[in-house]
Structures are given as C-alpha cells and as structure tokens.
Amino acid sequence: MAALITHSPILIIAIPLLAAFLTLPIGMASKKARNALLIVSLAFVTFLVIILARDISINGIHIYTLGATSPELTLPGGAMVPIRIILEVDAMSIFMGIIWATVSLAAAIFSLSHMASETGQNRFYTLLLLMVTGGFGMMFTGDLFNLFVFLEIASISGAALIAFRTRFADAVEGGFKYIVISAVAGLIFLFGVGLLYAQYNSLNIGFLANAMQYSTLDIIALTLFLVALTIKTGMVPLHMWYPDSYTVAPANITAMLVITSHACMYAVFRICFSLYGITLDATTVGWIIVIIGLLTMFVGVTMAVFQTDVMRFMSYHAISQMGYMWMGVGVGLAVLGNPEALATYGRDAISGGIFHILNHAMYKPLLFMTAGALFHRTGTRDLNKMGGLGHNMKFTLILYIIGTLSIAGIPPLNGFASKFLIYESVYQFNPVLAVVAMLVSIITLASFTKAFQSAFTGPQLPEYKDVKEVPKPMLIGMGILAAGIIFTSIFPGLIVERIVNPATDALINQAAYVNGIMGGGMP
C-alpha cells in the first residue's frame, strides 16, 4: 500500500492514458470487456485519488519526480534547479482531483446507455479517457510547460468529443469553435511560459515562484496567462464560444467539459497564488478577477433565462455559476496583502469560492445529464416542444429538482452553503457585490422554474404519451452526483473543515508550495 501511495500521482495520470490506448484493441474484440476496462480503470483511479487525499491530509504536499532515484528528490546531486518533470500535489490539487475522478466515473457510467446507439464507441471511450488524463495532469503538475501539454491533451480530446455526433451539423461547428479557441488560448499561454523561461531558465512553478521579480515581462506573462485561461474557463466577455460548443456535445461529455473549465480556473488560481504570490499586485489582480466574476454571474444568468434550448440554457447557467467562484477567490486575492482583512473575511471568501467549485461540480453535471436524459427520450433539446414529461420520467424529475434547488442556492441544499459563505464574506469587502450575487440567485431560480414548467409539468403531450424513464446506467450516473449533493448538503461543516479549508490554506501558503520543490522535496 505504501508503494501505491508513493506512486499514486503518476498512476492517476498513467492509468487512464494506458486504458485509452487499450480501449481500441479490446473494444474490437469485445464490447463488454471494453466497458469493464473503462469503469474498472476509472474506479481504480478514484480509489487512488482517495488514498492520496488521505495521505496529503496527514503528511502534507506529495511530490513525485519522474526519473529520480527517489520520487521526492527534486534537486538531485545538490543541483540548484529542478530539471525533471515534477508532479506537486497539495490539498488544492487533490481537491480538484477528487472532483474530476467522481465526475469522470459518473459520466462514464452514464455514457454506457446514453451512447449505446452511437457508432464508433471505441474511439469515443479512447477520447474520454484521454480527456481524463489531461484533466488530472493539469491538476497535479508542478510545471508550467506540462500544464500547457495537459491543457492541450484535454482540449484536443474535448473538441473531438464535442464533434463526435457528426450527423448533427451544429456538433461539428461546436467542435470547430472549441478547437480554434483552445488552440489560440493554448498558444497565448505558451507564449507566457516562454517569457518566464527566457528570464528564469526554468519551467517549474515552485522554482519560478522563488525567483519571481514581477518585472515588466512578468506582468506581460501574467496578462497572457490570465486572458488565455479566462477564455478557456468561459468567463464574460470571453464566453461566447462556450454555449455554442457545450450545448452540442453529448450530455456526459458536457458534464466533463464543465470540470475541464474548472481545471482552467484552478490554473488561474495556482498562477496567481502559487506562482506570483507575494510579488503580485494582489489588489489590482483581485479586483480584475472580482469584476470578471461579477459580469459573468449577471450576463450568464440573464442570457440563460432567455434560452429555450435546454442544453444552451444549462451552458449559460454553468457560465453564471463560475462567476461566484471567481468573485469569492478574487476577494481573497484582493486582500492577500492585508493580513487582518484576510483573516476576517478573505480566507472565508476563498473557501466559499472553492466550496462552490465542489458544489458546482456535482449539481451542474447532474443538470446537464438530466437535460441529456430529456434529449435521450424526446430527441429534441427545444423546451418549446416538451411538456408533461414528469408523468413518465419521475426519477429524472426528482434528480432535476435536486439539481435545481442546489444551483439556485435554496436551503438546505449544498449550493446554499457555499453561496452563504460567499455572500457573508464578500459583503464585508463590498456590499454591492453580495447584492448582485443574491439577485443572480433569484434569477437562477426563476429560470430553472421556467425549464421545469416547460419540460416536466403540464398535461401529457400526445407525442410523449409512451415515453419511458431513462435506462438504469443513466440513472446510476446521475444518482452518484445526487448522492454527493445530499451528503454535502447535510454535512457542509465536515466538507469545509476536511477538504475545503485545507485547499484554501494550500492556495494561500505560497511558501509551502515553493518549499515542496526548493526544499529538495522535504516538506
């Protein structure tokens, strides 16, 4: 078990990568064996993430140096510069890892039925597992260039998955938009990496943080990182590609794409807190993030309420909810240089934002999957053509209600718990921000009521009289996420204390992150 824990960071990345390439030959021989490989590999990865999380909660940051005699040896032979590929997994990274593992597993189970009638399933699952690899890599890497590489892996596989159902013209268009935006954003990010490498001769985040001077070139690099990752996250005003792409992907893939957006958001936070940290003009960058978050919340929700395509409606809400996370973490960043404000409300604001990532990662994929369930049975995404589906799709209805109450921040659901932390801490920073956040929640509830009324309530429409509930694997996939929502709703204190606050502290504590590398791997 000790060896498994030691090597778990690389195993978590390598297992889905290996499974991705095994899927094709195994799938050609047996469909059942391929499905078993998919579920077993993702379940084992989830297990590894859990034992790694436990180890980090006890022993702190987990370093893994590839090719070293010992995985902890970041500076071999007394070298001053870390030269190997290094994975650095702290409480924030593993927090994201837990989310990614859970959602990937739920989405994979959901896809067994949802994609059953599609051709080319071997390729589909290969791409799905490659996206899982890219996501974990982004979360665990301690190296800027590898962050770019894993971002590209997730983006290319994501684009192919969006365009997977090539019989729909809008799916191909969505995939095209996604790959163009991802490629441009990736190149801008790479240019920023090049600027830092040219100055400091290293790509390691810990080393760069130690050497950072916040020079003119560093500011240009920061701008490139911020904007490249902002467009990849789908923040206003760089969000316009997002609904066009996420709407047309299979629902389980959209659920996973939401988490890849979270991974890009995680990269923004990692760069601001761990790479630039104390050298950063935290107040200015914090306010930039807060304003982007505020715009995203408001524009996202007002555009969502207008939609009649159920997946497009969900996509705009995904954009809107990410505004809360940016606002919470942005407020914490803005007061990073003020220890009193950080202790009074800044840390809680960051915790609220991070807690909202976790909650969003459960209710949003669930809602995308319920939208996928509606499409699966009706063959349309148009809410104008739906009605009375609650009569025959009772489980989907219940799961939709759980997701709706959670996203709207209705007590006692988990969405309320994280929004409560954000409202109360952000209010102390600037009351206007909290007022807008609450207004957005009200419009969120109103718009989900519209979708609920349109799809589920009313008399049974003649064309949907014979509609049946979706197959069990789809219900199990959605059920896993709903169970997570209910657990988090009942025990928010436990989640905040054990998972969220350690992630917040890991983000704030730049010295610990730097020491993980520059201390030679010793915590």
Add this chain to the structure above:
Amino acid sequence: MIESPSGFWGPVVWIIAAIVALLIAYFIQRRGEKAYKKGVQSETFLMGNPKLSEGETHVKAHNIYWGFFEGLKKYYVPTITAHTGIINDHLIWLIAGIAIVMIILFVAGGI
C-alpha cells in the same frame, strides 16, 4: 455546521424547522373543505368555451417571462446582438481582453 464572518449555517436545524412547518401546513390542510370533490372542481373552465386539447393548454417556454424580456429590451437587444456566434468576433474579444488587462496592470503598477 459552517461559520461565516458574521453567522453560521446548520442544515440539520433548518431541516427540523422545515419538517415542523410542513406538519403545521398539513394540519391546516386537514381542517380544509370536506365537500371538495376531486375531478369536478379542478376541471378547467374557460368562460364556457370548449376545452382545449392537452398540448394547447401547456404554456410554452418562449412565452414564459415575456414581460421581463420586454421590460429589459434595452439590455437584451445589444447583449444578444453581441453574441454573434462568429469565431472571428470571439477572437476580437480575446485581443481586446489582453489589451485591457495589460493596460490596467501596467497603469496600476506605475509602468
């Protein structure tokens, strides 16, 4: 239970309070009209006009909140117009974003 800078949130307390409220509502409902006949009073009555078919009585999504959108037309028209769906426009927003963020950071940093 989680604590914020000025309060706390305990879902268990809230759930207990909600159960009590639901029990009170149920008690009031039990004391309601005993002569109610299911399927008679709940029939749709449209000023004596013939009953519409099931599909026609369902309010479609595009009709919901019509007044809200009309009232906020000055916001919605330009916002929806900006969402062209053309990738060239998305990339123009990206370049503008880089320029704006860089100017703010340089001005704030006194460079």
